[in-house]
Amino acid sequence: MSGQDNNEYDAKQIPTVQKVIAVLWPSFLTAGVATILFFAYFDPQLLMQISGYGNISRMAGYTIGFFLFWLLTSVTCVISCYFQRPCEKDKH
Amino acid sequence: MSSKKVAAEVVTDESYAKHEKIYPRQVHGLFATFRVLGIFILLGGYYIAPWLQWDGHQAILFDLPARKFYIFSLTFWPQDFIYLAVLLIIAALALFFFTALAGRLWCGYACPQTVWTEVFLWIERKVEGSRNQQIKLDKSPLTKFKFLRKALKHSLWILLSLWTGFTFVGYFTPILELGVKFVQLNLGPWETFWIFFYGFATYGNAGWMREQVCIYMCPYARFQSAMFDNDTLVISYDEARGEPRGSRKRNVASESVGLGDCVDCTLCVQVCPTGIDIRQGMQYQCIGCAACIDVCNQVMDKMGYRKNLVRYTTLNAMDGGKTKIFRPRIIIYFLLLLGITSALIYSMAIRIPLELDIIRDRNALYRETNEGLIENIYTIKVINMDLQPHQYILTVSGIEGMKVINKVPEIKVNSGEVLDFPISIQVDPVNLKKTTQKLKFDLISTTNPKLHVEESGRFIGPLIR
Numbered sequence: 001m002s003g004q005d006n007n008e009y010d011a012k013q014i015p016t017v018q019k020v021i022a023v024l025w026p027s028f029l030t031a032g033v034a035t036i037l038f039f040a041y042f043d044p045q046l047l048m049q050i051s052g053y054g055n056i057s058r059m060a061g062y063t064i065g066f067f068l069f070w071l072l073t074s075v076t077c078v079i080s081c082y083f084q085r086p087c088e089k090d091k092h
Numbered sequence: 093m094s095s096k097k098v099a100a101e102v103v104t105d106e107s108y109a110k111h112e113k114i115y116p117r118q119v120h121g122l123f124a125t126f127r128v129l130g131i132f133i134l135l136g137g138y139y140i141a142p143w144l145q146w147d148g149h150q151a152i153l154f155d156l157p158a159r160k161f162y163i164f165s166l167t168f169w170p171q172d173f174i175y176l177a178v179l180l181i182i183a184a185l186a187l188f189f190f191t192a193l194a195g196r197l198w199c200g201y202a203c204p205q206t207v208w209t210e211v212f213l214w215i216e217r218k219v220e221g222s223r224n225q226q227i228k229l230d231k232s233p234l235t236k237f238k239f240l241r242k243a244l245k246h247s248l249w250i251l252l253s254l255w256t257g258f259t260f261v262g263y264f265t266p267i268l269e270l271g272v273k274f275v276q277l278n279l280g281p282w283e284t285f286w287i288f289f290y291g292f293a294t295y296g297n298a299g300w301m302r303e304q305v306c307i308y309m310c311p312y313a314r315f316q317s318a319m320f321d322n323d324t325l326v327i328s329y330d331e332a333r334g335e336p337r338g339s340r341k342r343n344v345a346s347e348s349v350g351l352g353d354c355v356d357c358t359l360c361v362q363v364c365p366t367g368i369d370i371r372q373g374m375q376y377q378c379i380g381c382a383a384c385i386d387v388c389n390q391v392m393d394k395m396g397y398r399k400n401l402v403r404y405t406t407l408n409a410m411d412g413g414k415t416k417i418f419r420p421r422i423i424i425y426f427l428l429l430l431g432i433t434s435a436l437i438y439s440m441a442i443r444i445p446l447e448l449d450i451i452r453d454r455n456a457l458y459r460e461t462n463e464g465l466i467e468n469i470y471t472i473k474v475i476n477m478d479l480q481p482h483q484y485i486l487t488v489s490g491i492e493g494m495k496v497i498n499k500v501p502e503i504k505v506n507s508g509e510v511l512d513f514p515i516s517i518q519v520d521p522v523n524l525k526k527t528t529q530k531l532k533f534d535l536i537s538t539t540n541p542k543l544h545v546e547e548s549g550r551f552i553g554p555l556i557r
């Protein structure tokens with residue numbers, strides 16, 4: 001019973017902006033770091049040539065790389081947020 | 093069971109709950125002056141710096157398309173990434189240091205979020221008027237007047253945001269070319285995208301999100317309290333002096349009416365950009381902007397009371413103790429900062445703008461030539477990171493009587509270019525003491541002998557028992 005009250009309380013406490021931010025923002029930061037680290041060592045143009053995907057400009061490579069990282073990290077954040085919710089209680 | 097349903101409904105209701113807009117009242121005073129000064133220096137620097145030229149190139153350019161960073165006369169390569177990493181560590185340490193010393197100085201005066209929000213607030217005030225006028229305008233029905241005001245405000249915000257985005261991209265691709273392309277309406281798709289992306293972020297964060305960025309998004313705001321101690325500078329209301337609060341006539345001594353010095357004018361709440369009441373004690377939402385200090389001091393002046401009812405102080409000082417500036421945590425942060433900074437400067441000073449990479453042929457460990465010699469093949473990669481072209485001499489040592497066969501007679505590399513070429517090393521098996529032997533590669537510039545690098549490599553021969 002008190003657990004139920006707690007859930008209600010928690011849900012009330014956290015505004016929607018905060019929930020959206022909790023997913024998009026940390027993932028943005030880590031994606032940024034990942035992009036910098038990754039492209040400091042790998043040149044997108046060379047990577048694409050070696051792997052046979054043809055020619056792209058470096059700016060395009062960085063941008064696409066960044067958004068792929070962001071996609072990945074935000075999926076991780078969504079899953080974390082999902083697992084943070086209390087487990088469903090038994091029906092009785 | 094039904095209570096679960098209720099909980100779900102509460103969540104949905106909450107999703108639609110509106111965030112209350114905060115209308116910070118304009119404030120004048122000592123700290124407001126500091127902040128405006130800071131804004132001019134920081135934003136002035138931000139908007140002007142990419143236009144500066146140095147030695148025929150943009151003075152500060154993180155040229156991502158060319159994978160080279162220019163900072164005045166220094167050029168950095170992806171190989172120099174370590175410097176960037178160390179620089180970030182220094183920045184983080186500096187933030188810890190200043191936080192422990194002076195609290196949220198960064199938030200109140202230097203954070204881009206604060207700085208751009210101030211500019212956006214300034215535009216808002218110019219267009220919509222003072223705090224009270226803004227509140228009235230927002231409450232009024234949509235008239236032509238209101239529509240025009242709002243449209244003007246957002247247009248100005250968007251223009252400033254796009255200019256900000258343009259400047260941002262100008263740090264990463266040469267801004268002069270970018271400017272020309274912009275004038276010709278000929279910007280590349282990725283450049284356009286990032287201008288709009290950064291512009292949108294500026295517009296959203298400084299125009300709409302504002303204090304919510306500090307409260308919900310900023311990791312620093314969450315962990316900075318861990319760096320606080322009782323000697324950290326904080327902004328605080330002097331409760332002992334201010335309470336009991338209450339209104340009274342001007343120039344009435346507090347004691348005569350049995351009140352404290354706070355006249356309960358709520359001005360400190362009205363100026364607060366995060367909408368909190370400093371009189372309720374220290375709160376994590378407080379960004380330390382000191383607007384409440386400025387405004388309360390004005391009130392105290394008008395009342396003929398002593399200033400500093402709200403002031404910069406420390407917990408120790410408020411408890412009647414003495415503030416200690418030199419405490420272990422400060423000294424440790426300072427020494428770390430000093431150590432890492434000097435190491436960085438030293439290593440940059442002795443940095444040699446030349447790189448040599450030795451890559452062994454991956455296909456075969458070794459080969460026997462017709463004359464019975466053991467041969468290893470290497471690819472030599474020379475990167476000239478200097479601003480001048482150079483010619484180099486390569487020497488290899490390590491094994492007695494070795495033969496170096498180099499088909500490239502002259503190792504000439506232009507500034508900022510990479511040369512790779514194969515060499516072969518042949519050794520008489522009688523001279524091989526071990527299966528794997530170390531080789532030393534020396535590369536030295538003929539024009540400037542200071543440009544000298546050493547690399548080691550391995551020579552692999554047949555198994556030796």
Ligand code: SF4
Pocket residue numbers: 329334353354355356357358359360361371387388391401402
């Ligand atoms: S501005 Fe000063 S006097 Fe006015 S309510 Fe705040 S603390 Fe009290």
Ligand code: SF4
Pocket residue numbers: 327360363364365366367368369370377378379380381382383384385
């Ligand atoms: S409480 Fe004062 S110092 Fe803190 S954010 Fe509000 S106005 Fe600024």
